[in-house]
Structures are given as structure tokens and as C-alpha cells.
Amino acid sequence: MKPQAINTTIRRCLITLLCFSIFYLLTHAPAFASPLVHWDSHEGIDRLEKSAVKNDFFALATHFEGQQNKVYCGVASMTVILNALRVGRDEHVITPDESIIAPQDRGYFPQNNWSPLFERYTQNTVVDLSPKTKLEIMGKPRKEKEKEQASDYGLGLSDLAGLAKNHGLTAHAYFVKNAVTHAEQKASLIDALASQDTYAIVNYSRVVLDQAGSGHFSPVVAYHKASDSFLIMDVSNTFQTWVWVDSDKIFEAMSIKDNGNSRGFLVVSEA
Structure with a gap:
């Protein structure tokens, strides 16, 4: 066979091998190659099933609620x-949220000190112990002389740690500043996810x-080792x-600064 024919044959083999490799990667690439996977997708469910660190998912799913605003x-x-830490336990007295049902709407309830309210926390009762006032959470500057500064809506990580401590919890804030400390x-x-009655909230x-919105808090409730991914209960x-x-x-999302x-x-547990 002539050298030119041999070179042509080699090129054809290489092209065939390259095409096969690309096809294999497209059809056999692991689903966890994507940075985001919906929890109720086939891959998301599979990760939860195979995760060895997922107790917080079940503990918090029972008490989950979306943010009011x-x-x-x-x-x-x-x-x-x-609520996951204290509802149904006798160690703490939980004051019901009286604002849920107005006094004038209780006329037909039993009158012998019976309450129509459950003993559980609501976002209204939790925010009452916030280091920032409700108006400051809504954007009011903390100092009157700083009225012209940009509004600081919501809570920062230190504020959330203060909120946890004001409710009698132990709180440890981990500030993510650079890749050196990531591991x-x-x-x-x-x-924290593997420890009983210890929970974590990420600020990212x-x-x-590539999600709509900007800064956000949510509990993180599971870790899947094979994909090296965390489940965020948004x-x-x-x-x-x-x-x-x-x-x-x-x-990377937690390393972006907030104002x-x-x-x-934040890692929290009972004091």
C-alpha cells in the first residue's frame, strides 16, 4: 500500500474514533456534570436515595414553609x-402567634381558655427577636444620619447568627472569603449535616x-458524595x-460579598 493511502486510512480511523468518543461522552456523561439539579428530577431523587448524609432533609421537610415576603x-x-428543634418537645415553651386569628374572630370558639393556635414558631414571632428591626429588614438605614445610603434589605450572615442566639440557639458563622479555606x-x-439536631443555612x-434574584438564605439539607453536591431546601x-x-x-456563590x-x-443547634 502506498504511503499516501496509508495516511488516508489513518486519518479516517482517527476521525471515526473521535466521532465515537464524542458520541459516547454525550450519551454516557454522568448526570451530575451539571452544577444544578432539581431535587425532584430523576437524578435529584437518585442522589437523595444514595446520599449517606440526608437526615436533615427529613427533619426539615416536615416543618418546611416558604418565606412570607x-x-x-x-x-x-x-x-x-x-420548629424542627422544638415542636413536640418539652424543653421549650413556644408562644403561639396570636396574630394568626384576631380576637374578634374567636367568638364561637370554646371560652374555657381553649386556644385555636398551635404551639409553633411563625415568621412573625421569629423576627421579633431579630438584631435588625422589621423596618431595618425592609431597608431602613440603621443610623438616621445614613438616610442617603443604599438600603440594606434583609439580614446579613452576622444578623442571622444574632437572631439564632436571641432565640437561645448556639450559632457558628463560617465566612467564606477565598478558595484557600474551602476544603x-x-x-x-x-x-454539621451529619450531626443530629444540628442544622446549616447557606448565604449565597x-x-x-444563574438563578433569578440576588442574595439569599436557605437551609442546606443533604450531601451527595459521588457528585460532590449539596441539596438546598430553597x-x-x-x-x-x-x-x-x-x-x-x-x-463560589458564598464567596460573593454582601454590601x-x-x-x-451558619451552623445552629440547641445551646
């Missing part, structure tokens, strides 16, 4: 966790995840679903 993501996350902080996050930028359930997020991606302050995650 667009600035209460931190408040809603803390409400879910407080150590990821281990701490996984350890939605922009990094409290903005009116327009976002719960998602598995690639570990590197969520830490000059570091984001990260």
Missing part, C-alpha cells in the same frame, strides 16, 4: 429550623448559580425549586 429568606430559614469549611458543613449569591418556593448544587459552585460583608453559612 421577598426579604424574609433568613427569617423563614430560621423558623423552619426552630476545611466544606468538611465542617458536611459534619443567586447570580453565580425557601423561595414560589419561583425556585429545591436544587442540588455542585460543591465548588455553592462555595462589603462576607457571606458563608
